[in-house]
Amino acid sequence: xLTRAFSSDWLKLxxxxxxxxxxxxxxxVVGLQAFNWGLxxxxxxxxxxxxxxxxxxxxxxxxxxxxLLLGIxxxxxxxxxxxxxxxxxxxxxxxxxxxxxxxxxxWLVCQTxxxxxxxxxxxxxxxxxxxxxxxxxxxxxxLLARSYYPWLTAGPILAxxxxxxxxxxxxxxxxxxxxxxxIMSLSAxxxxxxxxxxxxxxMKDSISTELSIALGVGTGLLVLLFSIIHxxxxxxx
Amino acid sequence: MxxxxxxxxxxxxxxxxxxxxxxxxxxxxxxxxxxxxYNANSDMPWLEMYSMMALSHAILFLPLMTGIIGALMCxxxxxxxxxxxxxxxxxxxxxxxxxxxxxxCFMTFTMQLLFFLAVVAAGMFKGFASPMPIKEIATxxxxxxxxxxxxxxxxxxxxxxxxSFAAALTITVIFTLPNLLIIQSGDYGPYYPWxxxxxxxxxxxxxxxxxxxxxxxxxTLLFVIGGSxxxxxxxxxxYFQRKDVA
Amino acid sequence: MNMSDFIVQTKQLTKTYKGKIxxxxxxxxxxxxxxxxxxxxNGAGKTTTIRMLxxxxxxxxxxxxxxxKNLKKDKLSIxxxxxxxxxxxxxxxxxxAIENLETIRRIIDVPKSRIDEVLAIVQLTADxxxxxxxxxxxxxxxxxxxxxxxxxxxxxxxxEPTNGLDPSGILEIRELIKSLPQQYGITVLVSSHLLxxxxxxxxxxxxxxxxxxxxxxxxETLVQQAKQHIMLSVSEPERAVATLNxxxxxxxxxxxxxLHCSYVPDTKIxxxxxxxxxxxxxxxxxxxxxxxxxDIFLAMTREGGF
Numbered sequence: 097x098l099t100r101a102f103s104s105d106w107l108k109l110x111x112x113x114x115x116x117x118x119x120x121x122x123x124x125v126v127g128l129q130a131f132n133w134g135l136x137x138x139x140x141x142x143x144x145x146x147x148x149x150x151x152x153x154x155x156x157x158x159x160x161x162x163x164l165l166l167g168i169x170x171x172x173x174x175x176x177x178x179x180x181x182x183x184x185x186x187x188x189x190x191x192x193x194x195x196x197x198x199x200x201x202x203w204l205v206c207q208t209x210x211x212x213x214x215x216x217x218x219x220x221x222x223x224x225x226x227x228x229x230x231x232x233x234x235x236x237x238x239l240l241a242r243s244y245y246p247w248l249t250a251g252p253i254l255a256x257x258x259x260x261x262x263x264x265x266x267x268x269x270x271x272x273x274x275x276x277x278x279i280m281s282l283s284a285x286x287x288x289x290x291x292x293x294x295x296x297x298x299m300k301d302s303i304s305t306e307l308s309i310a311l312g313v314g315t316g317l318l319v320l321l322f323s324i325i326h327x328x329x330x331x332x333x
Numbered sequence: 334m335x336x337x338x339x340x341x342x343x344x345x346x347x348x349x350x351x352x353x354x355x356x357x358x359x360x361x362x363x364x365x366x367x368x369x370x371y372n373a374n375s376d377m378p379w380l381e382m383y384s385m386m387a388l389s390h391a392i393l394f395l396p397l398m399t400g401i402i403g404a405l406m407c408x409x410x411x412x413x414x415x416x417x418x419x420x421x422x423x424x425x426x427x428x429x430x431x432x433x434x435x436x437x438c439f440m441t442f443t444m445q446l447l448f449f450l451a452v453v454a455a456g457m458f459k460g461f462a463s464p465m466p467i468k469e470i471a472t473x474x475x476x477x478x479x480x481x482x483x484x485x486x487x488x489x490x491x492x493x494x495x496x497s498f499a500a501a502l503t504i505t506v507i508f509t510l511p512n513l514l515i516i517q518s519g520d521y522g523p524y525y526p527w528x529x530x531x532x533x534x535x536x537x538x539x540x541x542x543x544x545x546x547x548x549x550x551x552x553t554l555l556f557v558i559g560g561s562x563x564x565x566x567x568x569x570x571x572y573f574q575r576k577d578v579a
Numbered sequence: 580m581n582m583s584d585f586i587v588q589t590k591q592l593t594k595t596y597k598g599k600i601x602x603x604x605x606x607x608x609x610x611x612x613x614x615x616x617x618x619x620x621n622g623a624g625k626t627t628t629i630r631m632l633x634x635x636x637x638x639x640x641x642x643x644x645x646x647x648k649n650l651k652k653d654k655l656s657i658x659x660x661x662x663x664x665x666x667x668x669x670x671x672x673x674x675x676a677i678e679n680l681e682t683i684r685r686i687i688d689v690p691k692s693r694i695d696e697v698l699a700i701v702q703l704t705a706d707x708x709x710x711x712x713x714x715x716x717x718x719x720x721x722x723x724x725x726x727x728x729x730x731x732x733x734x735x736x737x738x739e740p741t742n743g744l745d746p747s748g749i750l751e752i753r754e755l756i757k758s759l760p761q762q763y764g765i766t767v768l769v770s771s772h773l774l775x776x777x778x779x780x781x782x783x784x785x786x787x788x789x790x791x792x793x794x795x796x797x798x799e800t801l802v803q804q805a806k807q808h809i810m811l812s813v814s815e816p817e818r819a820v821a822t823l824n825x826x827x828x829x830x831x832x833x834x835x836x837x838l839h840c841s842y843v844p845d846t847k848i849x850x851x852x853x854x855x856x857x858x859x860x861x862x863x864x865x866x867x868x869x870x871x872x873x874d875i876f877l878a879m880t881r882e883g884g885f
Contacts (some may be wrong), residue, residue, distance in 0.1 A: 100685050100686050100688060101685075101686055103685045103687035104681075104682045104683070104686050106680075106684055107674075107678060107681055107682050107685065108671055108674065110673070111673040111674065111710070112673055113503070115512070117503065120507065124507060124510070125509070126512050129513050129514075131514070135518070135520075135521075143341075148616075151865060152375075157395055157511060157721075158513075159510070159514070161508060162510065166506050166510065170499055170502070170503050170506065172776050173498045173499050174497075177497070177498075177499055178671055178673070182668075182669055182671070183665075183666070183667060183668075183669045184669040184670070184671065185669075186630070186633075186635055186666075186669060187665075187666050187669035187683070187726065188664045188669075189633075189635055189687075190633040190634070190635060190658060190661070190665070191344065191633070191658060191683065191686050191687055191730075192655045192656070192658040192659035192686075192687060193655070193658075193686050194655065198398060211533055214441060232614060267498055267499060268352060268353075268356075268401075268408075268498070269352070270404065271401070271498070271499065271502055272356060272359070274364075275397055275506070276359060279393045279394060279397070282393070282513075283389065284808065327682060329637070331630075331635070331636040331637060332630070332635040332636060333630075333636075
């Protein structure tokens with residue numbers, strides 16, 4: 097049943113900007129760093145000689161976390177918004193399908209789109225490093241970690257944003273919340289370790305990467321569980 | 334002029350009960366907490382603390398909030414077929430457009446005022462010995478406000494064009510995020526409209542106050558801010574005057 | 580009557596919103612093959628009741644049984660056999676009609692050919708490949724009905740299906756609804772705030788006002804409630820009234836010298852005519868005036884019941 101709901105939700109993405117956004121996000125992040133490195137090529141390659149790949153990955157990671165959070169905010173809001181806009185919740189929920197399946201499917205679509213964005217980001221990173229002539233000595237561990245761990249650790253934010261977006265037709269609150277969270281993530285380095293915003297930064301000095309992933313995935317599923325309970329009991333107008 | 338006042342009064346009613354005004358408090362409050370938590374250790378504690386507070390406010394929040402407010406300006410009209418009602422009123426579209434633009438300006442100005450108060454409050458909480466450099470900080474705040482005007486004009490254009498709040502907002506986000514990098518660039522920053530609030534509000538090493546007493550160089554003010562404002566505003570207005578209403 | 584004879588049965592169904600009663604102890608009963616007209620003015624509680632039938636909102640009190648099963652326990656198997664259109668059509672504006680129906684088809688898993696069939700039924704085939712946001716209200720309404728029919732339901736719930744349609748569109752939808760029980764054995768619940776509309780297609784009627792069910796029976800019974808009136812036009816009205824009343828036939832003198840006897844059997848009319856002719860009156864005209872359903876409906880909703 098979940099696969100059917102998922103394929104139905106996937107169909108709804110047609111002719112929307114959502115898919116474009118998934119491409120634009122990584123392209124924007126990589127593009128900005130391409131500018132940054134392209135314009136100051138000599139200075140930066142000189143300064144970071146010997147750890148060029150690591151540095152460009154770090155630079156991309158610095159931008160990709162707020163971009164990912166903003167992407168989550170926008171995509172979650174657009175996914176819920178098209179159901180709110182012309183009263184489609186009442187049509188969907190009058191179909192022979194469990195409410196939890198309907199909700200899980202939306203969550204899954206959102207997660208898939210973000211994963212897609214992260215895959216594109218990784219591909220973009222590789223392309224950029226190659227074009228900048230950093231050679232083939234790619235630190236794969238670092239690349240995989242910086243590309244996919246933010247996706248895993250952003251679970252709580254994604255679940256929260258989806259819940260906020262689905263709960264009210266007025267998208268002002270979810271969008272504002274998401275934007276504020278994204279901006280706050282820029283100063284998350286100074287936050288205590290238990291703050292979910294800090295987990296996607298993968299600071300190795302405080303809690304271990306494994307722990308932040310476990311925390312991210314765990315908390316994300318917990319928030320998802322609570323939002324499903326809320327959604328199944330909600331009156332639909 | 335009379336028409337614009339009518340628009341302003343009517344818009345004010347529409348904004349009642351909307352949560353828009355609470356949005357204005359977010360960034361000043363966050364900045365206040367930044368200011369209170371920050372321990373200044375230079376001989377100019379006010380300016381040092383101000384710089385920390387202005388960092389996230391000016392680079393990201395100010396352009397983003399200008400975008401959110403602008404995107405919300407036409408929500409009522411898009412949501413419940415309000416365009417056909419509003420545009421059928423005996424009021425020129427120019428007046429309506431200018432009126433809506435003035436509301437955005439008023440909102441961003443209020444937010445700047447609240448930010449200024451947050452700086453005053455944080456400084457008083459800290460109990461700095463030296464007197465507050467009121468004139469300098471006020472200049473930064475007003476310069477920042479002027480730098481948002483082109484963004485407000487562009488956002489109003491998008492807001493009238495697209496029914497989707499998310500679409501209008503996405504544009505803001507896409508253009509604001511590069512600020513993180515561009516603002517550091519002395520070569521390109523001054524030409525990027527979204528970086529202007531940040532550049533105008535952050536104290537730069539060379540104190541570049543211009544003859545008008547703003548923290549914006551005259552060239553930037555005229556060509557970048559003034560130019561982009563004119564282009565965005567006139568484009569939006571021309572579009573709005575020709576817009577077919579469904 | 581046995582409970583399982585009803586396709587839809589609610590027991591003391593109640594919904595309150597913040598202490599305000601929207602639906603008050605409604606016992607709705609619909610049998611197989613009926614076209615049940617659910618009648619009430621705007622805000623009477625029709626849509627709230629329908630939302631509860633579909634499990635979109637939880638009743639504050641009472642139960643819903645559909646196809647003999649409790650909605651609370653067997654929601655999915657019940658919903659599998661229901662098609663619905665609630666209040667206004669739901670759609671995704673950026674998708675075309677085929678894609679809109681496909682989003683539903685992927686969930687209810689019916690053959691793809693069904694999409695063409697339902698589009699043909701509601702006559703949207705020609706416009707099926709345009710984005711729905713460009714549709715007229717009537718076309719969106721027809722798309723909503725197509726969506727409701729997609730799963731070949733046994734029970735069709737249509738909330739104000741002719742809203743926003745032009746006269747020919749209303750006629751089409753009405754004929755379509757009327758054909759469903761005969762052709763496919765579908766039971767239909769159709770709500771409306773217009774009696775004339777329900778009158779033209781329903782076999783049974785439920786009238787709701789302020790959340791309470793005022794009347795529920797066959798349309799014939801409702802018609803019989805309509806009282807008959809006889810109007811007489813005679814040469815000397817005042818004297819005629821006196822004559823008839825003296826003979827025990829209750830008569831009033833209306834404006835313009837018309838005599839009015841309410842709800843009299845044929846035999847009484849015959850003797851009244853005989854009496855008047857015998858008394859030397861000229862009888863110009865005898866007309867029967869029946870109370871229209873609209874009058875009954877208004878009287879019912881005004882009084883809050885009989």
